[in-house]
Amino acid sequence: MHISEGVLSPTVLACGYALTAAGTYLGLRRTDYSRLVTTAVLASVFFVASLVHVPLGPGSVHLVLNGLLGLFLGWAAFPALLIALLLQAVFFRYGGLAVLGINTFDMAFPAVLCHYCFRSWLGKAGVVRIAGAFCCGAVSVAGAAVCTALALAFANEGFVTSARILLVAHLPIMLLEGCIVALMVSYIAKNKPELLHFTQ
Amino acid sequence: MSSTAMHQTDPRALLLVAGGAAFCLSCLQSLVVSGTGLALAAIFACVCAPDWRSLLKRLLLANLFVLFIWLTVPWTMPGTDILIIGPVHFSREGLLLAMGVTLKCNAILLIFLTLTADMGLLQMGCALQKLHMPVKLVFLLLFTYRYIHVIAEEWKKLQTAAALRGFMMQTSFHTYKTIGNMLGLTVINSITRSHRIYEAMLLRGFSGDFYLTTELKARRRDIIFVSSCFFVLACLLCADLYVTCCHV
Amino acid sequence: MSDSPLLSLNNISFGYTGSPLLFDGLDFTLTEGEQTGIHAPNGSGKTTLLRLAMGLEKAQSGTVLFQGSPVDSAQALHHLRCTVGFVLQNSDEQLFSSTVLEDVAFGPLNLGLKPQEARDRALETLESIGMAALAERPIHQLSGGEKKLVSIATVLSMRPKALLLDEPTTFLDEKSRGRIIRLLQEMGIGRVIVSHDRDFLRQTTVSLVTIKDGRIAPCSL
Numbered sequence: 001m002h003i004s005e006g007v008l009s010p011t012v013l014a015c016g017y018a019l020t021a022a023g024t025y026l027g028l029r030r031t032d033y034s035r036l037v038t039t040a041v042l043a044s045v046f047f048v049a050s051l052v053h054v055p056l057g058p059g060s061v062h063l064v065l066n067g068l069l070g071l072f073l074g075w076a077a078f079p080a081l082l083i084a085l086l087l088q089a090v091f092f093r094y095g096g097l098a099v100l101g102i103n104t105f106d107m108a109f110p111a112v113l114c115h116y117c118f119r120s121w122l123g124k125a126g127v128v129r130i131a132g133a134f135c136c137g138a139v140s141v142a143g144a145a146v147c148t149a150l151a152l153a154f155a156n157e158g159f160v161t162s163a164r165i166l167l168v169a170h171l172p173i174m175l176l177e178g179c180i181v182a183l184m185v186s187y188i189a190k191n192k193p194e195l196l197h198f199t200q
Numbered sequence: 201m202s203s204t205a206m207h208q209t210d211p212r213a214l215l216l217v218a219g220g221a222a223f224c225l226s227c228l229q230s231l232v233v234s235g236t237g238l239a240l241a242a243i244f245a246c247v248c249a250p251d252w253r254s255l256l257k258r259l260l261l262a263n264l265f266v267l268f269i270w271l272t273v274p275w276t277m278p279g280t281d282i283l284i285i286g287p288v289h290f291s292r293e294g295l296l297l298a299m300g301v302t303l304k305c306n307a308i309l310l311i312f313l314t315l316t317a318d319m320g321l322l323q324m325g326c327a328l329q330k331l332h333m334p335v336k337l338v339f340l341l342l343f344t345y346r347y348i349h350v351i352a353e354e355w356k357k358l359q360t361a362a363a364l365r366g367f368m369m370q371t372s373f374h375t376y377k378t379i380g381n382m383l384g385l386t387v388i389n390s391i392t393r394s395h396r397i398y399e400a401m402l403l404r405g406f407s408g409d410f411y412l413t414t415e416l417k418a419r420r421r422d423i424i425f426v427s428s429c430f431f432v433l434a435c436l437l438c439a440d441l442y443v444t445c446c447h448v
Numbered sequence: 449m450s451d452s453p454l455l456s457l458n459n460i461s462f463g464y465t466g467s468p469l470l471f472d473g474l475d476f477t478l479t480e481g482e483q484t485g486i487h488a489p490n491g492s493g494k495t496t497l498l499r500l501a502m503g504l505e506k507a508q509s510g511t512v513l514f515q516g517s518p519v520d521s522a523q524a525l526h527h528l529r530c531t532v533g534f535v536l537q538n539s540d541e542q543l544f545s546s547t548v549l550e551d552v553a554f555g556p557l558n559l560g561l562k563p564q565e566a567r568d569r570a571l572e573t574l575e576s577i578g579m580a581a582l583a584e585r586p587i588h589q590l591s592g593g594e595k596k597l598v599s600i601a602t603v604l605s606m607r608p609k610a611l612l613l614d615e616p617t618t619f620l621d622e623k624s625r626g627r628i629i630r631l632l633q634e635m636g637i638g639r640v641i642v643s644h645d646r647d648f649l650r651q652t653t654v655s656l657v658t659i660k661d662g663r664i665a666p667c668s669l
Contacts, residue, residue, distance in 0.1 A: 183380025
């Protein structure tokens with residue numbers, strides 16, 4: 001999912017940073033230190049969970065979980081993902097510094113959208129909650145794939161087909177992520193339902 | 201500049217050069233200049249990198265996306281056919297684009313890996329704070345780093361507990377439900393823990409101002425290092441501009 | 449050492465939402481220099497008592513006084529927390545900085561010391577407990593025993609008048625437990641220690657109480 005260095009044009013890189021800076025500013029402004037600690041710990045969860053191999057057919061995939069982060073953090077998903085991706089670049093050389101802005105935006109923007117679209121569903125019981133969680137997981141991955149594909153396509157016309165292939169390749173991951181997030185939310189609803197009643 | 205000297209360099213200088221190199225090299229359009237950039241980065245890595253084998257291993261991992269580009273671009277980008285294998289037409293433009301990406305990506309990564317190999321997270325946090333990044337962002341960086349290890353350990357314990365009861369990962373609803381439950385538990389524990397961490401901060405008098413005690417002192421050699429690197433990058437950019445204009 | 453109460457909980461009634469009252473008219477006092485252990489069964493409210501004392505929970509009725517004044521404002525709470533140290537049961541919740549030195553310096557920084565002064569104070573504290581060699585070590589590389597000692601150091605660096613310790617020997621081996629006993633014995637500082645370990649309490653406190661029927665009751669060491 002992360003675009004590596006040397007692929008995107010300076011214009012796309014600059015736009016990525018500008019949009020991420022705006023999102024991060026909004027995220028940090030609305031977050032006091034109490035919520036910032038929660039943001040940090042959830043960013044750590046995102047980092048660790050993204051290393052989990054989930055079997056899918058003949059192979060396995062890594063979970064994205066940007067939707068889940070968006071659900072709990074809202075706009076704070078921007079700084080959380082920025083830091084998590086920076087740490088991935090430092091520890092695993094996954095991504096890089098120049099592409100950090102666009103990679104963060106690709107994941108955080110859909111996460112924030114899902115926060116506003118689906119968080120109210122999670123406060124309701126039964127099928128509505130499960131549907132909301134599934135949609136959050138699936139749509140956030142779809143959104144990230146679309147943003148990544150658009151970034152590639154805008155960078156160079158030679159990447160248009162690569163972008164389309166990337167989108168199609170993410171279809172099974174979308175469905176899997178939707179299922180996993182639905183199962184996670186179902187577990188949280190049984191064990192600590194108050195976490196699903198968002199006040200922000 | 202040996203790896204020991206790199207370790208002694210002000211982390212602000214290292215981050216500025218890493219960031220500057222990433223942006224400047226991303227802007228290059230000419231293959232010749234990109235190749236020159238890669239050669240210079242390789243020489244820099246040879247002189248300064250602490251561990252060549254680890255560097256190469258990380259470089260390989262990072263080239264997975266580049267591999268994706270090689271597998272998709274040369275035969276899908278329209279242009280002058282350079283190779284035809286059955287129904288598949290490889291275009292010159294596609295090959296050149298993939299080559300350019302490969303050269304630039306590896307040049308940027310070699311520099312980034314070399315500069316940050318010995319940098320601790322605390323040093324990075326201090327450097328970012330001194331470079332006027334928002335304090336809350338630095339706070340987030342250091343706290344996230346701190347708790348990655350805690351959560352990773354807890355996750356390992358959950359995996360072990362499941363494995364001890366015969367759990368094996370397969371493409372099945374049982375597997376997804378188990379992973380969902382384990383991740384759900386991790387999220388609950390993490391959010392609960394975060395409240396207690398904040399309480400621990402309050403219990404030690406925290407009242408909204410976050411400080412780091414590590415001082416950074418830029419020396420003349422750090423300024424010379426940054427200036428020299430930026431001079432080289434500027435030369436590469438000028439050369440790229442010249443070569444691109446000549447071809448146009 | 450003064451006889452005036454440093455911390456007193458008067459006629460405290462408290463229960464968690466949806467649960468019966470844990471404390472009903474509880475009185476507890478800590479004078480300066482006093483060293484008390486609390487030994488009680490699981491679920492009796494030992495940790496809750498400490499949390500109430502430090503303003504992390506709010507009693508349904510009763511008052512918490514610090515140096516004779518009610519703890520009813522943010523300022524009073526801040527003053528209390530800068531004077532009485534609380535060592536949490538879980539070191540991973542107490543230690544949140546990148547390195548040992550940064551964590552031990554965190555409290556002094558909040559007291560208003562300048563960064564260099566805070567570093568010096570932190571180093572001095574680490575030296576006093578024999579942990580100076582770990583100053584630049586990342587927290588996640590510490591063993592359980594080291595984490596517990598560093599947790600205590602994070603609070604000692606604030607030069608508190610009293611310490612509250614919640615189950616300080618949980619998950620510690622004999623050697624680490626012994627180190628903590630020696631450290632506490634060398635310190636004359638007043639303390640309240642909550643523990644299941646009666647032998648530990650015998651060696652580190654002077655008097656012992658228990659919690660019975662929601663109130664403090666005497667207990668023999």
